[in-house]
Amino acid sequence: MKKLLGIGFWEIIARIILRNRLGFIFGIVLLTVGLAMQWKHIRFSNTEANLIPATDQVNLDYNQFLKIFGEEGNVIVIGSKDPKLFTPKVFEAYTTLMANLAKDPEIGLVL
Incomplete structure (x- = not known):
């Protein structure tokens, strides 16, 4: 019991990882394959997020500008x-x- 209390936190974590390394490697590979399979669902956008509220005067002026001159490009x-x-x-x-x-x-x- 005295031996267990003398071991530090990181030593315990290292011991758990090293004793179960095959399980951790298998888990990491499984997680990587699972996330790679979701790649087809990723969508990219060229527009920036509108961080200003829709009722803000700057946003209203910008929308009026777009009505007059069209979309930026x-x-x-x-x-x-x-x-x-x-x-x-x-x-x-x-x-x-x-x-x-x-x-x-x-x-x-x-x-």
């Missing part, structure tokens, strides 16, 4: 404040760039 905006843009040579190069971008089948709209 992958958008690239190229802008320039350069006054040289409206010179014939630079404007022609910019127009050529836009035409080449519009030819790509992955691009939905060039404005």
